[in-house]
Amino acid sequence: MQMELDSWEGYVDWKKRPAKKGQHGGMLAALFVLVVEVMENLAFLANASNLVLYLTQHMHLSVSEAANNVTNFMGTAFLLALLGGFLSDAFFTTYHIYLISAILEFLGLVILTMQARSSRLQPPKCIPSSSSSCQQVDGGKAAMLFLGLYLVALGVGGIKGSLPAHGAQQFDDNNIEGRKQRSTFFNYFVFSLAIGALIAVTLVVWIEDNKGWEWGFGVSMLTIFLSIPVFLAGSGFYRNKLPRGSPLTTIFKVLIGSMLNTCLARSPSNSSINPQEQEQEQEQEQTMNTTKQSEIPSMTLQFLNRATINKPAYMFLQCSVPEVENVKIVLKVLPIFGCTIMLNCCLAQLSTFSVQQAATMDTKIGNLKVPPASLPVFPVVFIILLAPIYDHVIVPFARKAIKSEMGISHLQRIGIGLLLSIVAMAIAALVEIKRKKVATKTGLDTLNPLPISFLWIAFQYLFLGSADLFTLAGLLEFFFTEAPLSMRSLATALSYASLAMGYYLSTVIVSIVNSATGNKGWLSGKNLNHYDLERFYWLMCALSGLNFLHYLFWANRYKYRSRSTGLACNVNQ
DSSP, X not given: OEEEXXXXXXXXXXXXXXXXXXXXXXXXXXXXXXXXXXXXXXXXXXXXXXXXXXXXXXXXXXXXXXXXXXXXXXXXXXXXXXXXHHHHHHTSOHHHHHHHHHHHHHHHHHHHHHXXXXXXXXXXXXXXXXXXXXXXXXXXXXXXXXXXXXHHHHHHHHHHHHHHHHHHTTSOTTSHHHHHHHHHHHHHHXXXXXXXXXXXXXXXXXXXXXXXXXXXXXXXXXXXXXXXXXXXXXTTTOOEXXXXXXXXXXXXXXXXXXXXXXXXXXXXXXXXXXXXXXXHHHHHHHHHHHHHHSOOOOSTTGGGGGGGOSSOSSGGGOOOHHHHHHHHHHHHHHHHHHHTHHXXXXXXXXXXXXXXXXXXXXXXXXXXXXXXXXXTHHHHHHHHHHHHHIIIIIHHHXXXXXTOSSSSOHHHHHHHHHHHHHHHHHHHHHHHHHHHHHHHHHOTTOOSOEEEEGGGGHHHHHHHHHHHHHHHHHXXXXXXXXXXXXXXXXXXXXXXXXXXXXXXXXXXXXXXHHHHTOSSOTTOSSSGGGSOHHHHHHHHHHHHHHHHHHHHHHHHHOOOOOEETTEEEEOOO
């Protein structure tokens, strides 16, 4: 059994002095992180949720082009979380990565605000009744647009890759109370995401639609700027994990070392050796290695154990048993990561086609006209209500009922989210069928809002929002608790990398569907009323169902790292 202590050794304060119990870390330090997350998600989601309309109405891109640009932008932002996590583990602290990333996002929003404010930096205005007169953004104006967007993406990626891990590392993993507080932190981290999203999709989206996009971008710019002093205010309370070198170096060293040593053992030059002598030599090497390190590699993924032999193909590729075990942990969580990509592909539709659906419908509630991009308010409010209930009622009840520290396990939470995504896509298809029937009676080419309430779209938002609550919180905690200490920021960033892959997969599926369905593709036409969007949603439902079966296979095979007397360990399986 290989032990891995998570003590206060290796943690420092913001002045790089050793962190002290009672003075650093704990829920007080984490509260600053939660407040900052509200502000950061407000700044990001205010524009992301409404960006498809900005690209179509102001930059004159087609619906499908705008949808793909939004998914590419958001996918890049989330994928760059891996870079933020890697830098936090390898060279910097999560504390410094957040500050650098917030400044980059601020600069990107400055550029977007300038462009939205000046008509000279935008394409010429077009006549609404004549789409042929609309000139798409191009040249230097397009370069400015995408420079601003991807500076924001770089900043968002760094924040997503560092902030969750920064908050989670404030809690001591060596005692049950610390682990329970960390679980509470992750639940309230998603709660904070929802609070920021609520303000973004109501107040800021209303400002964008009624006062202009320069005001919307400006609010986001000011918010992310103010998050920096708020974050700095907690400096005296944070405990920061010192970087332990590149985790990718360890991963590649173990993988390459095990492969080369395996090839060396099977090479013809070694075949002439007497099998009995070779067996004795191997036993001697393993005995020396075990004596030296007082550890035995686990029996899972045994092919990696060859990286620990005393006579490797190249000496610089020789790995310790802890290094091999750490890489095994990473490899074992990757199938779980892969199974969540399809869920996030479904979530991508909330920022693209669902917004476009709502834009064709009656968005009035009484005398109030609701912007289509404010639809996420429904799942957001549900998350705000459910997160505290889940943490303070459901989890304590589950802990007592099944006598488990976790209550509802991480993998069970992720599974619930995947099931909800299947239901959401089925509902989305049924709602689109209903909307299309109304559009057919009214006229498919009409530019007027259809006589059907946009509240029908709220059902798919509600189920996908619930799926996001269960899956994101479960993934963040799962990756952080299961990962080795030297890889925790990078592992936590996998949650956002899954979001990125989901957005990219959405772009790929849209392109494949259009190519496979001929000239009159499911997702092409004069406007959304000419799309066969319901067929696309049914396809997403079927793919999500197959993905859930795939998830059950890996989840049932996965074994959590056991914890005893406050120590994290890998048990030989």
